[in-house]
């Protein structure tokens with residue numbers, strides 16, 4: 001199959017504007033100024049050698065009189081599965097992806113990254129479109145003791161880095177159940193915990209309910225040496241984002257396998273809106289490319305069965321609590337986005353905007369508890385019918 005030439009990125013298109021226009025458009029679309037951060041030549045050289053796009057961005061924050069800055073660097077790694085065909089034996093596929101991940105983590109480590117995050121189910125094909133169980137269920141592994149966690153624990157220790165690893169989890173103790181799970185490893189290589197995806201998509205080629213159920217791990221925030229972090233898979237669900245904020249998250253990572261024309265226009269909005277409304281940083285990280293499967297499958301859209309997945313459009317990016325966003329990685333390439341932020345900005349924005357004062361959680365709690373009942377009556381006001389005697 002000949003590869004379709006994909007559009008590179010919104011950022012590369014913006015860069016073609018005349019300089020003055022570019023600056024104005026960028027300010028309106030992307031928010032206040034960001035600054036350049038230093039990234040060592042060694043990281044740049046390694047990135048170019050391994051064909052990994054490397055971009056970086058620093059978010060501005062005022063110095064405070066009483067609190068020291070809480071500066072942290074994060075790394076978002078987006079990658080394609082190719083050149084490994086989806087038919088590659090499982091061990092071989094994982095080993096190849098481990099090797100590539102190792103390179104990206106080394107580049108990030110040289111650039112001083114403290115927290116590193118992969119996309120959703122990063123160590124396997126996004127095969128849920130096929131609805132086949134074999135061999136995909138065999139990719140699932142124990143969150144705490146599986147080979148992926150073990151491999152990353154070593155890297156986390158070597159590089160003093162927190163690593164977020166979203167994988168397909170097998171819970172052998174509880175009925176061999178499968179989950180879509182993010183594992184959090186701290187910078188000493190210890191397993192800190194896991195979070196299971198709360199909202200499982202039921203659309204187009206995202207047939208995840210065939211494999212696993214909605215997560216049962218709540219909305220944990222992980223306290224790390226580099227800040228309070230959380231993982232939110234529920235990009236389309238503002239309440240999922242909200243609860244991580246209520247639990248005190250400063251940085252919320254959103255690992256995704258997001259693809260297709262219906263999904264892409266939402267991508268730059270959802271996590272950005274969550275950062276604004278919940279006053280934390282959001283870090284959205286997506287896989288890249290098309291994945292081709294051995295057998296044809298249908299998408300339930302009346303079109304012919306096919307073997308190719310939706311196009312995963314990459315475009316990983318970070319948003320600050322004031323709505324300012326970083327440039328995005330490309331739609332087409334492996335990439336590493338390095339962003340530096342001072343977590344003090346979260347409270348500064350709360351003080352400035354006061355959204356939390358105006359949040360009115362109590363009215364929503366009441367409304368939500370009513371809306372979850374089977375006999376809920378929607379509050380709709382209709383024009384009253386005139387009594388027949390007045391006609």
Ligand SMILES: NC(=O)NCCC(=O)O
Nearest residue numbers: 201206256257258259263
């Ligand atoms: N992986 C996943 O949940 N995808 C949802 C559909 C999308 O937004 O691309």
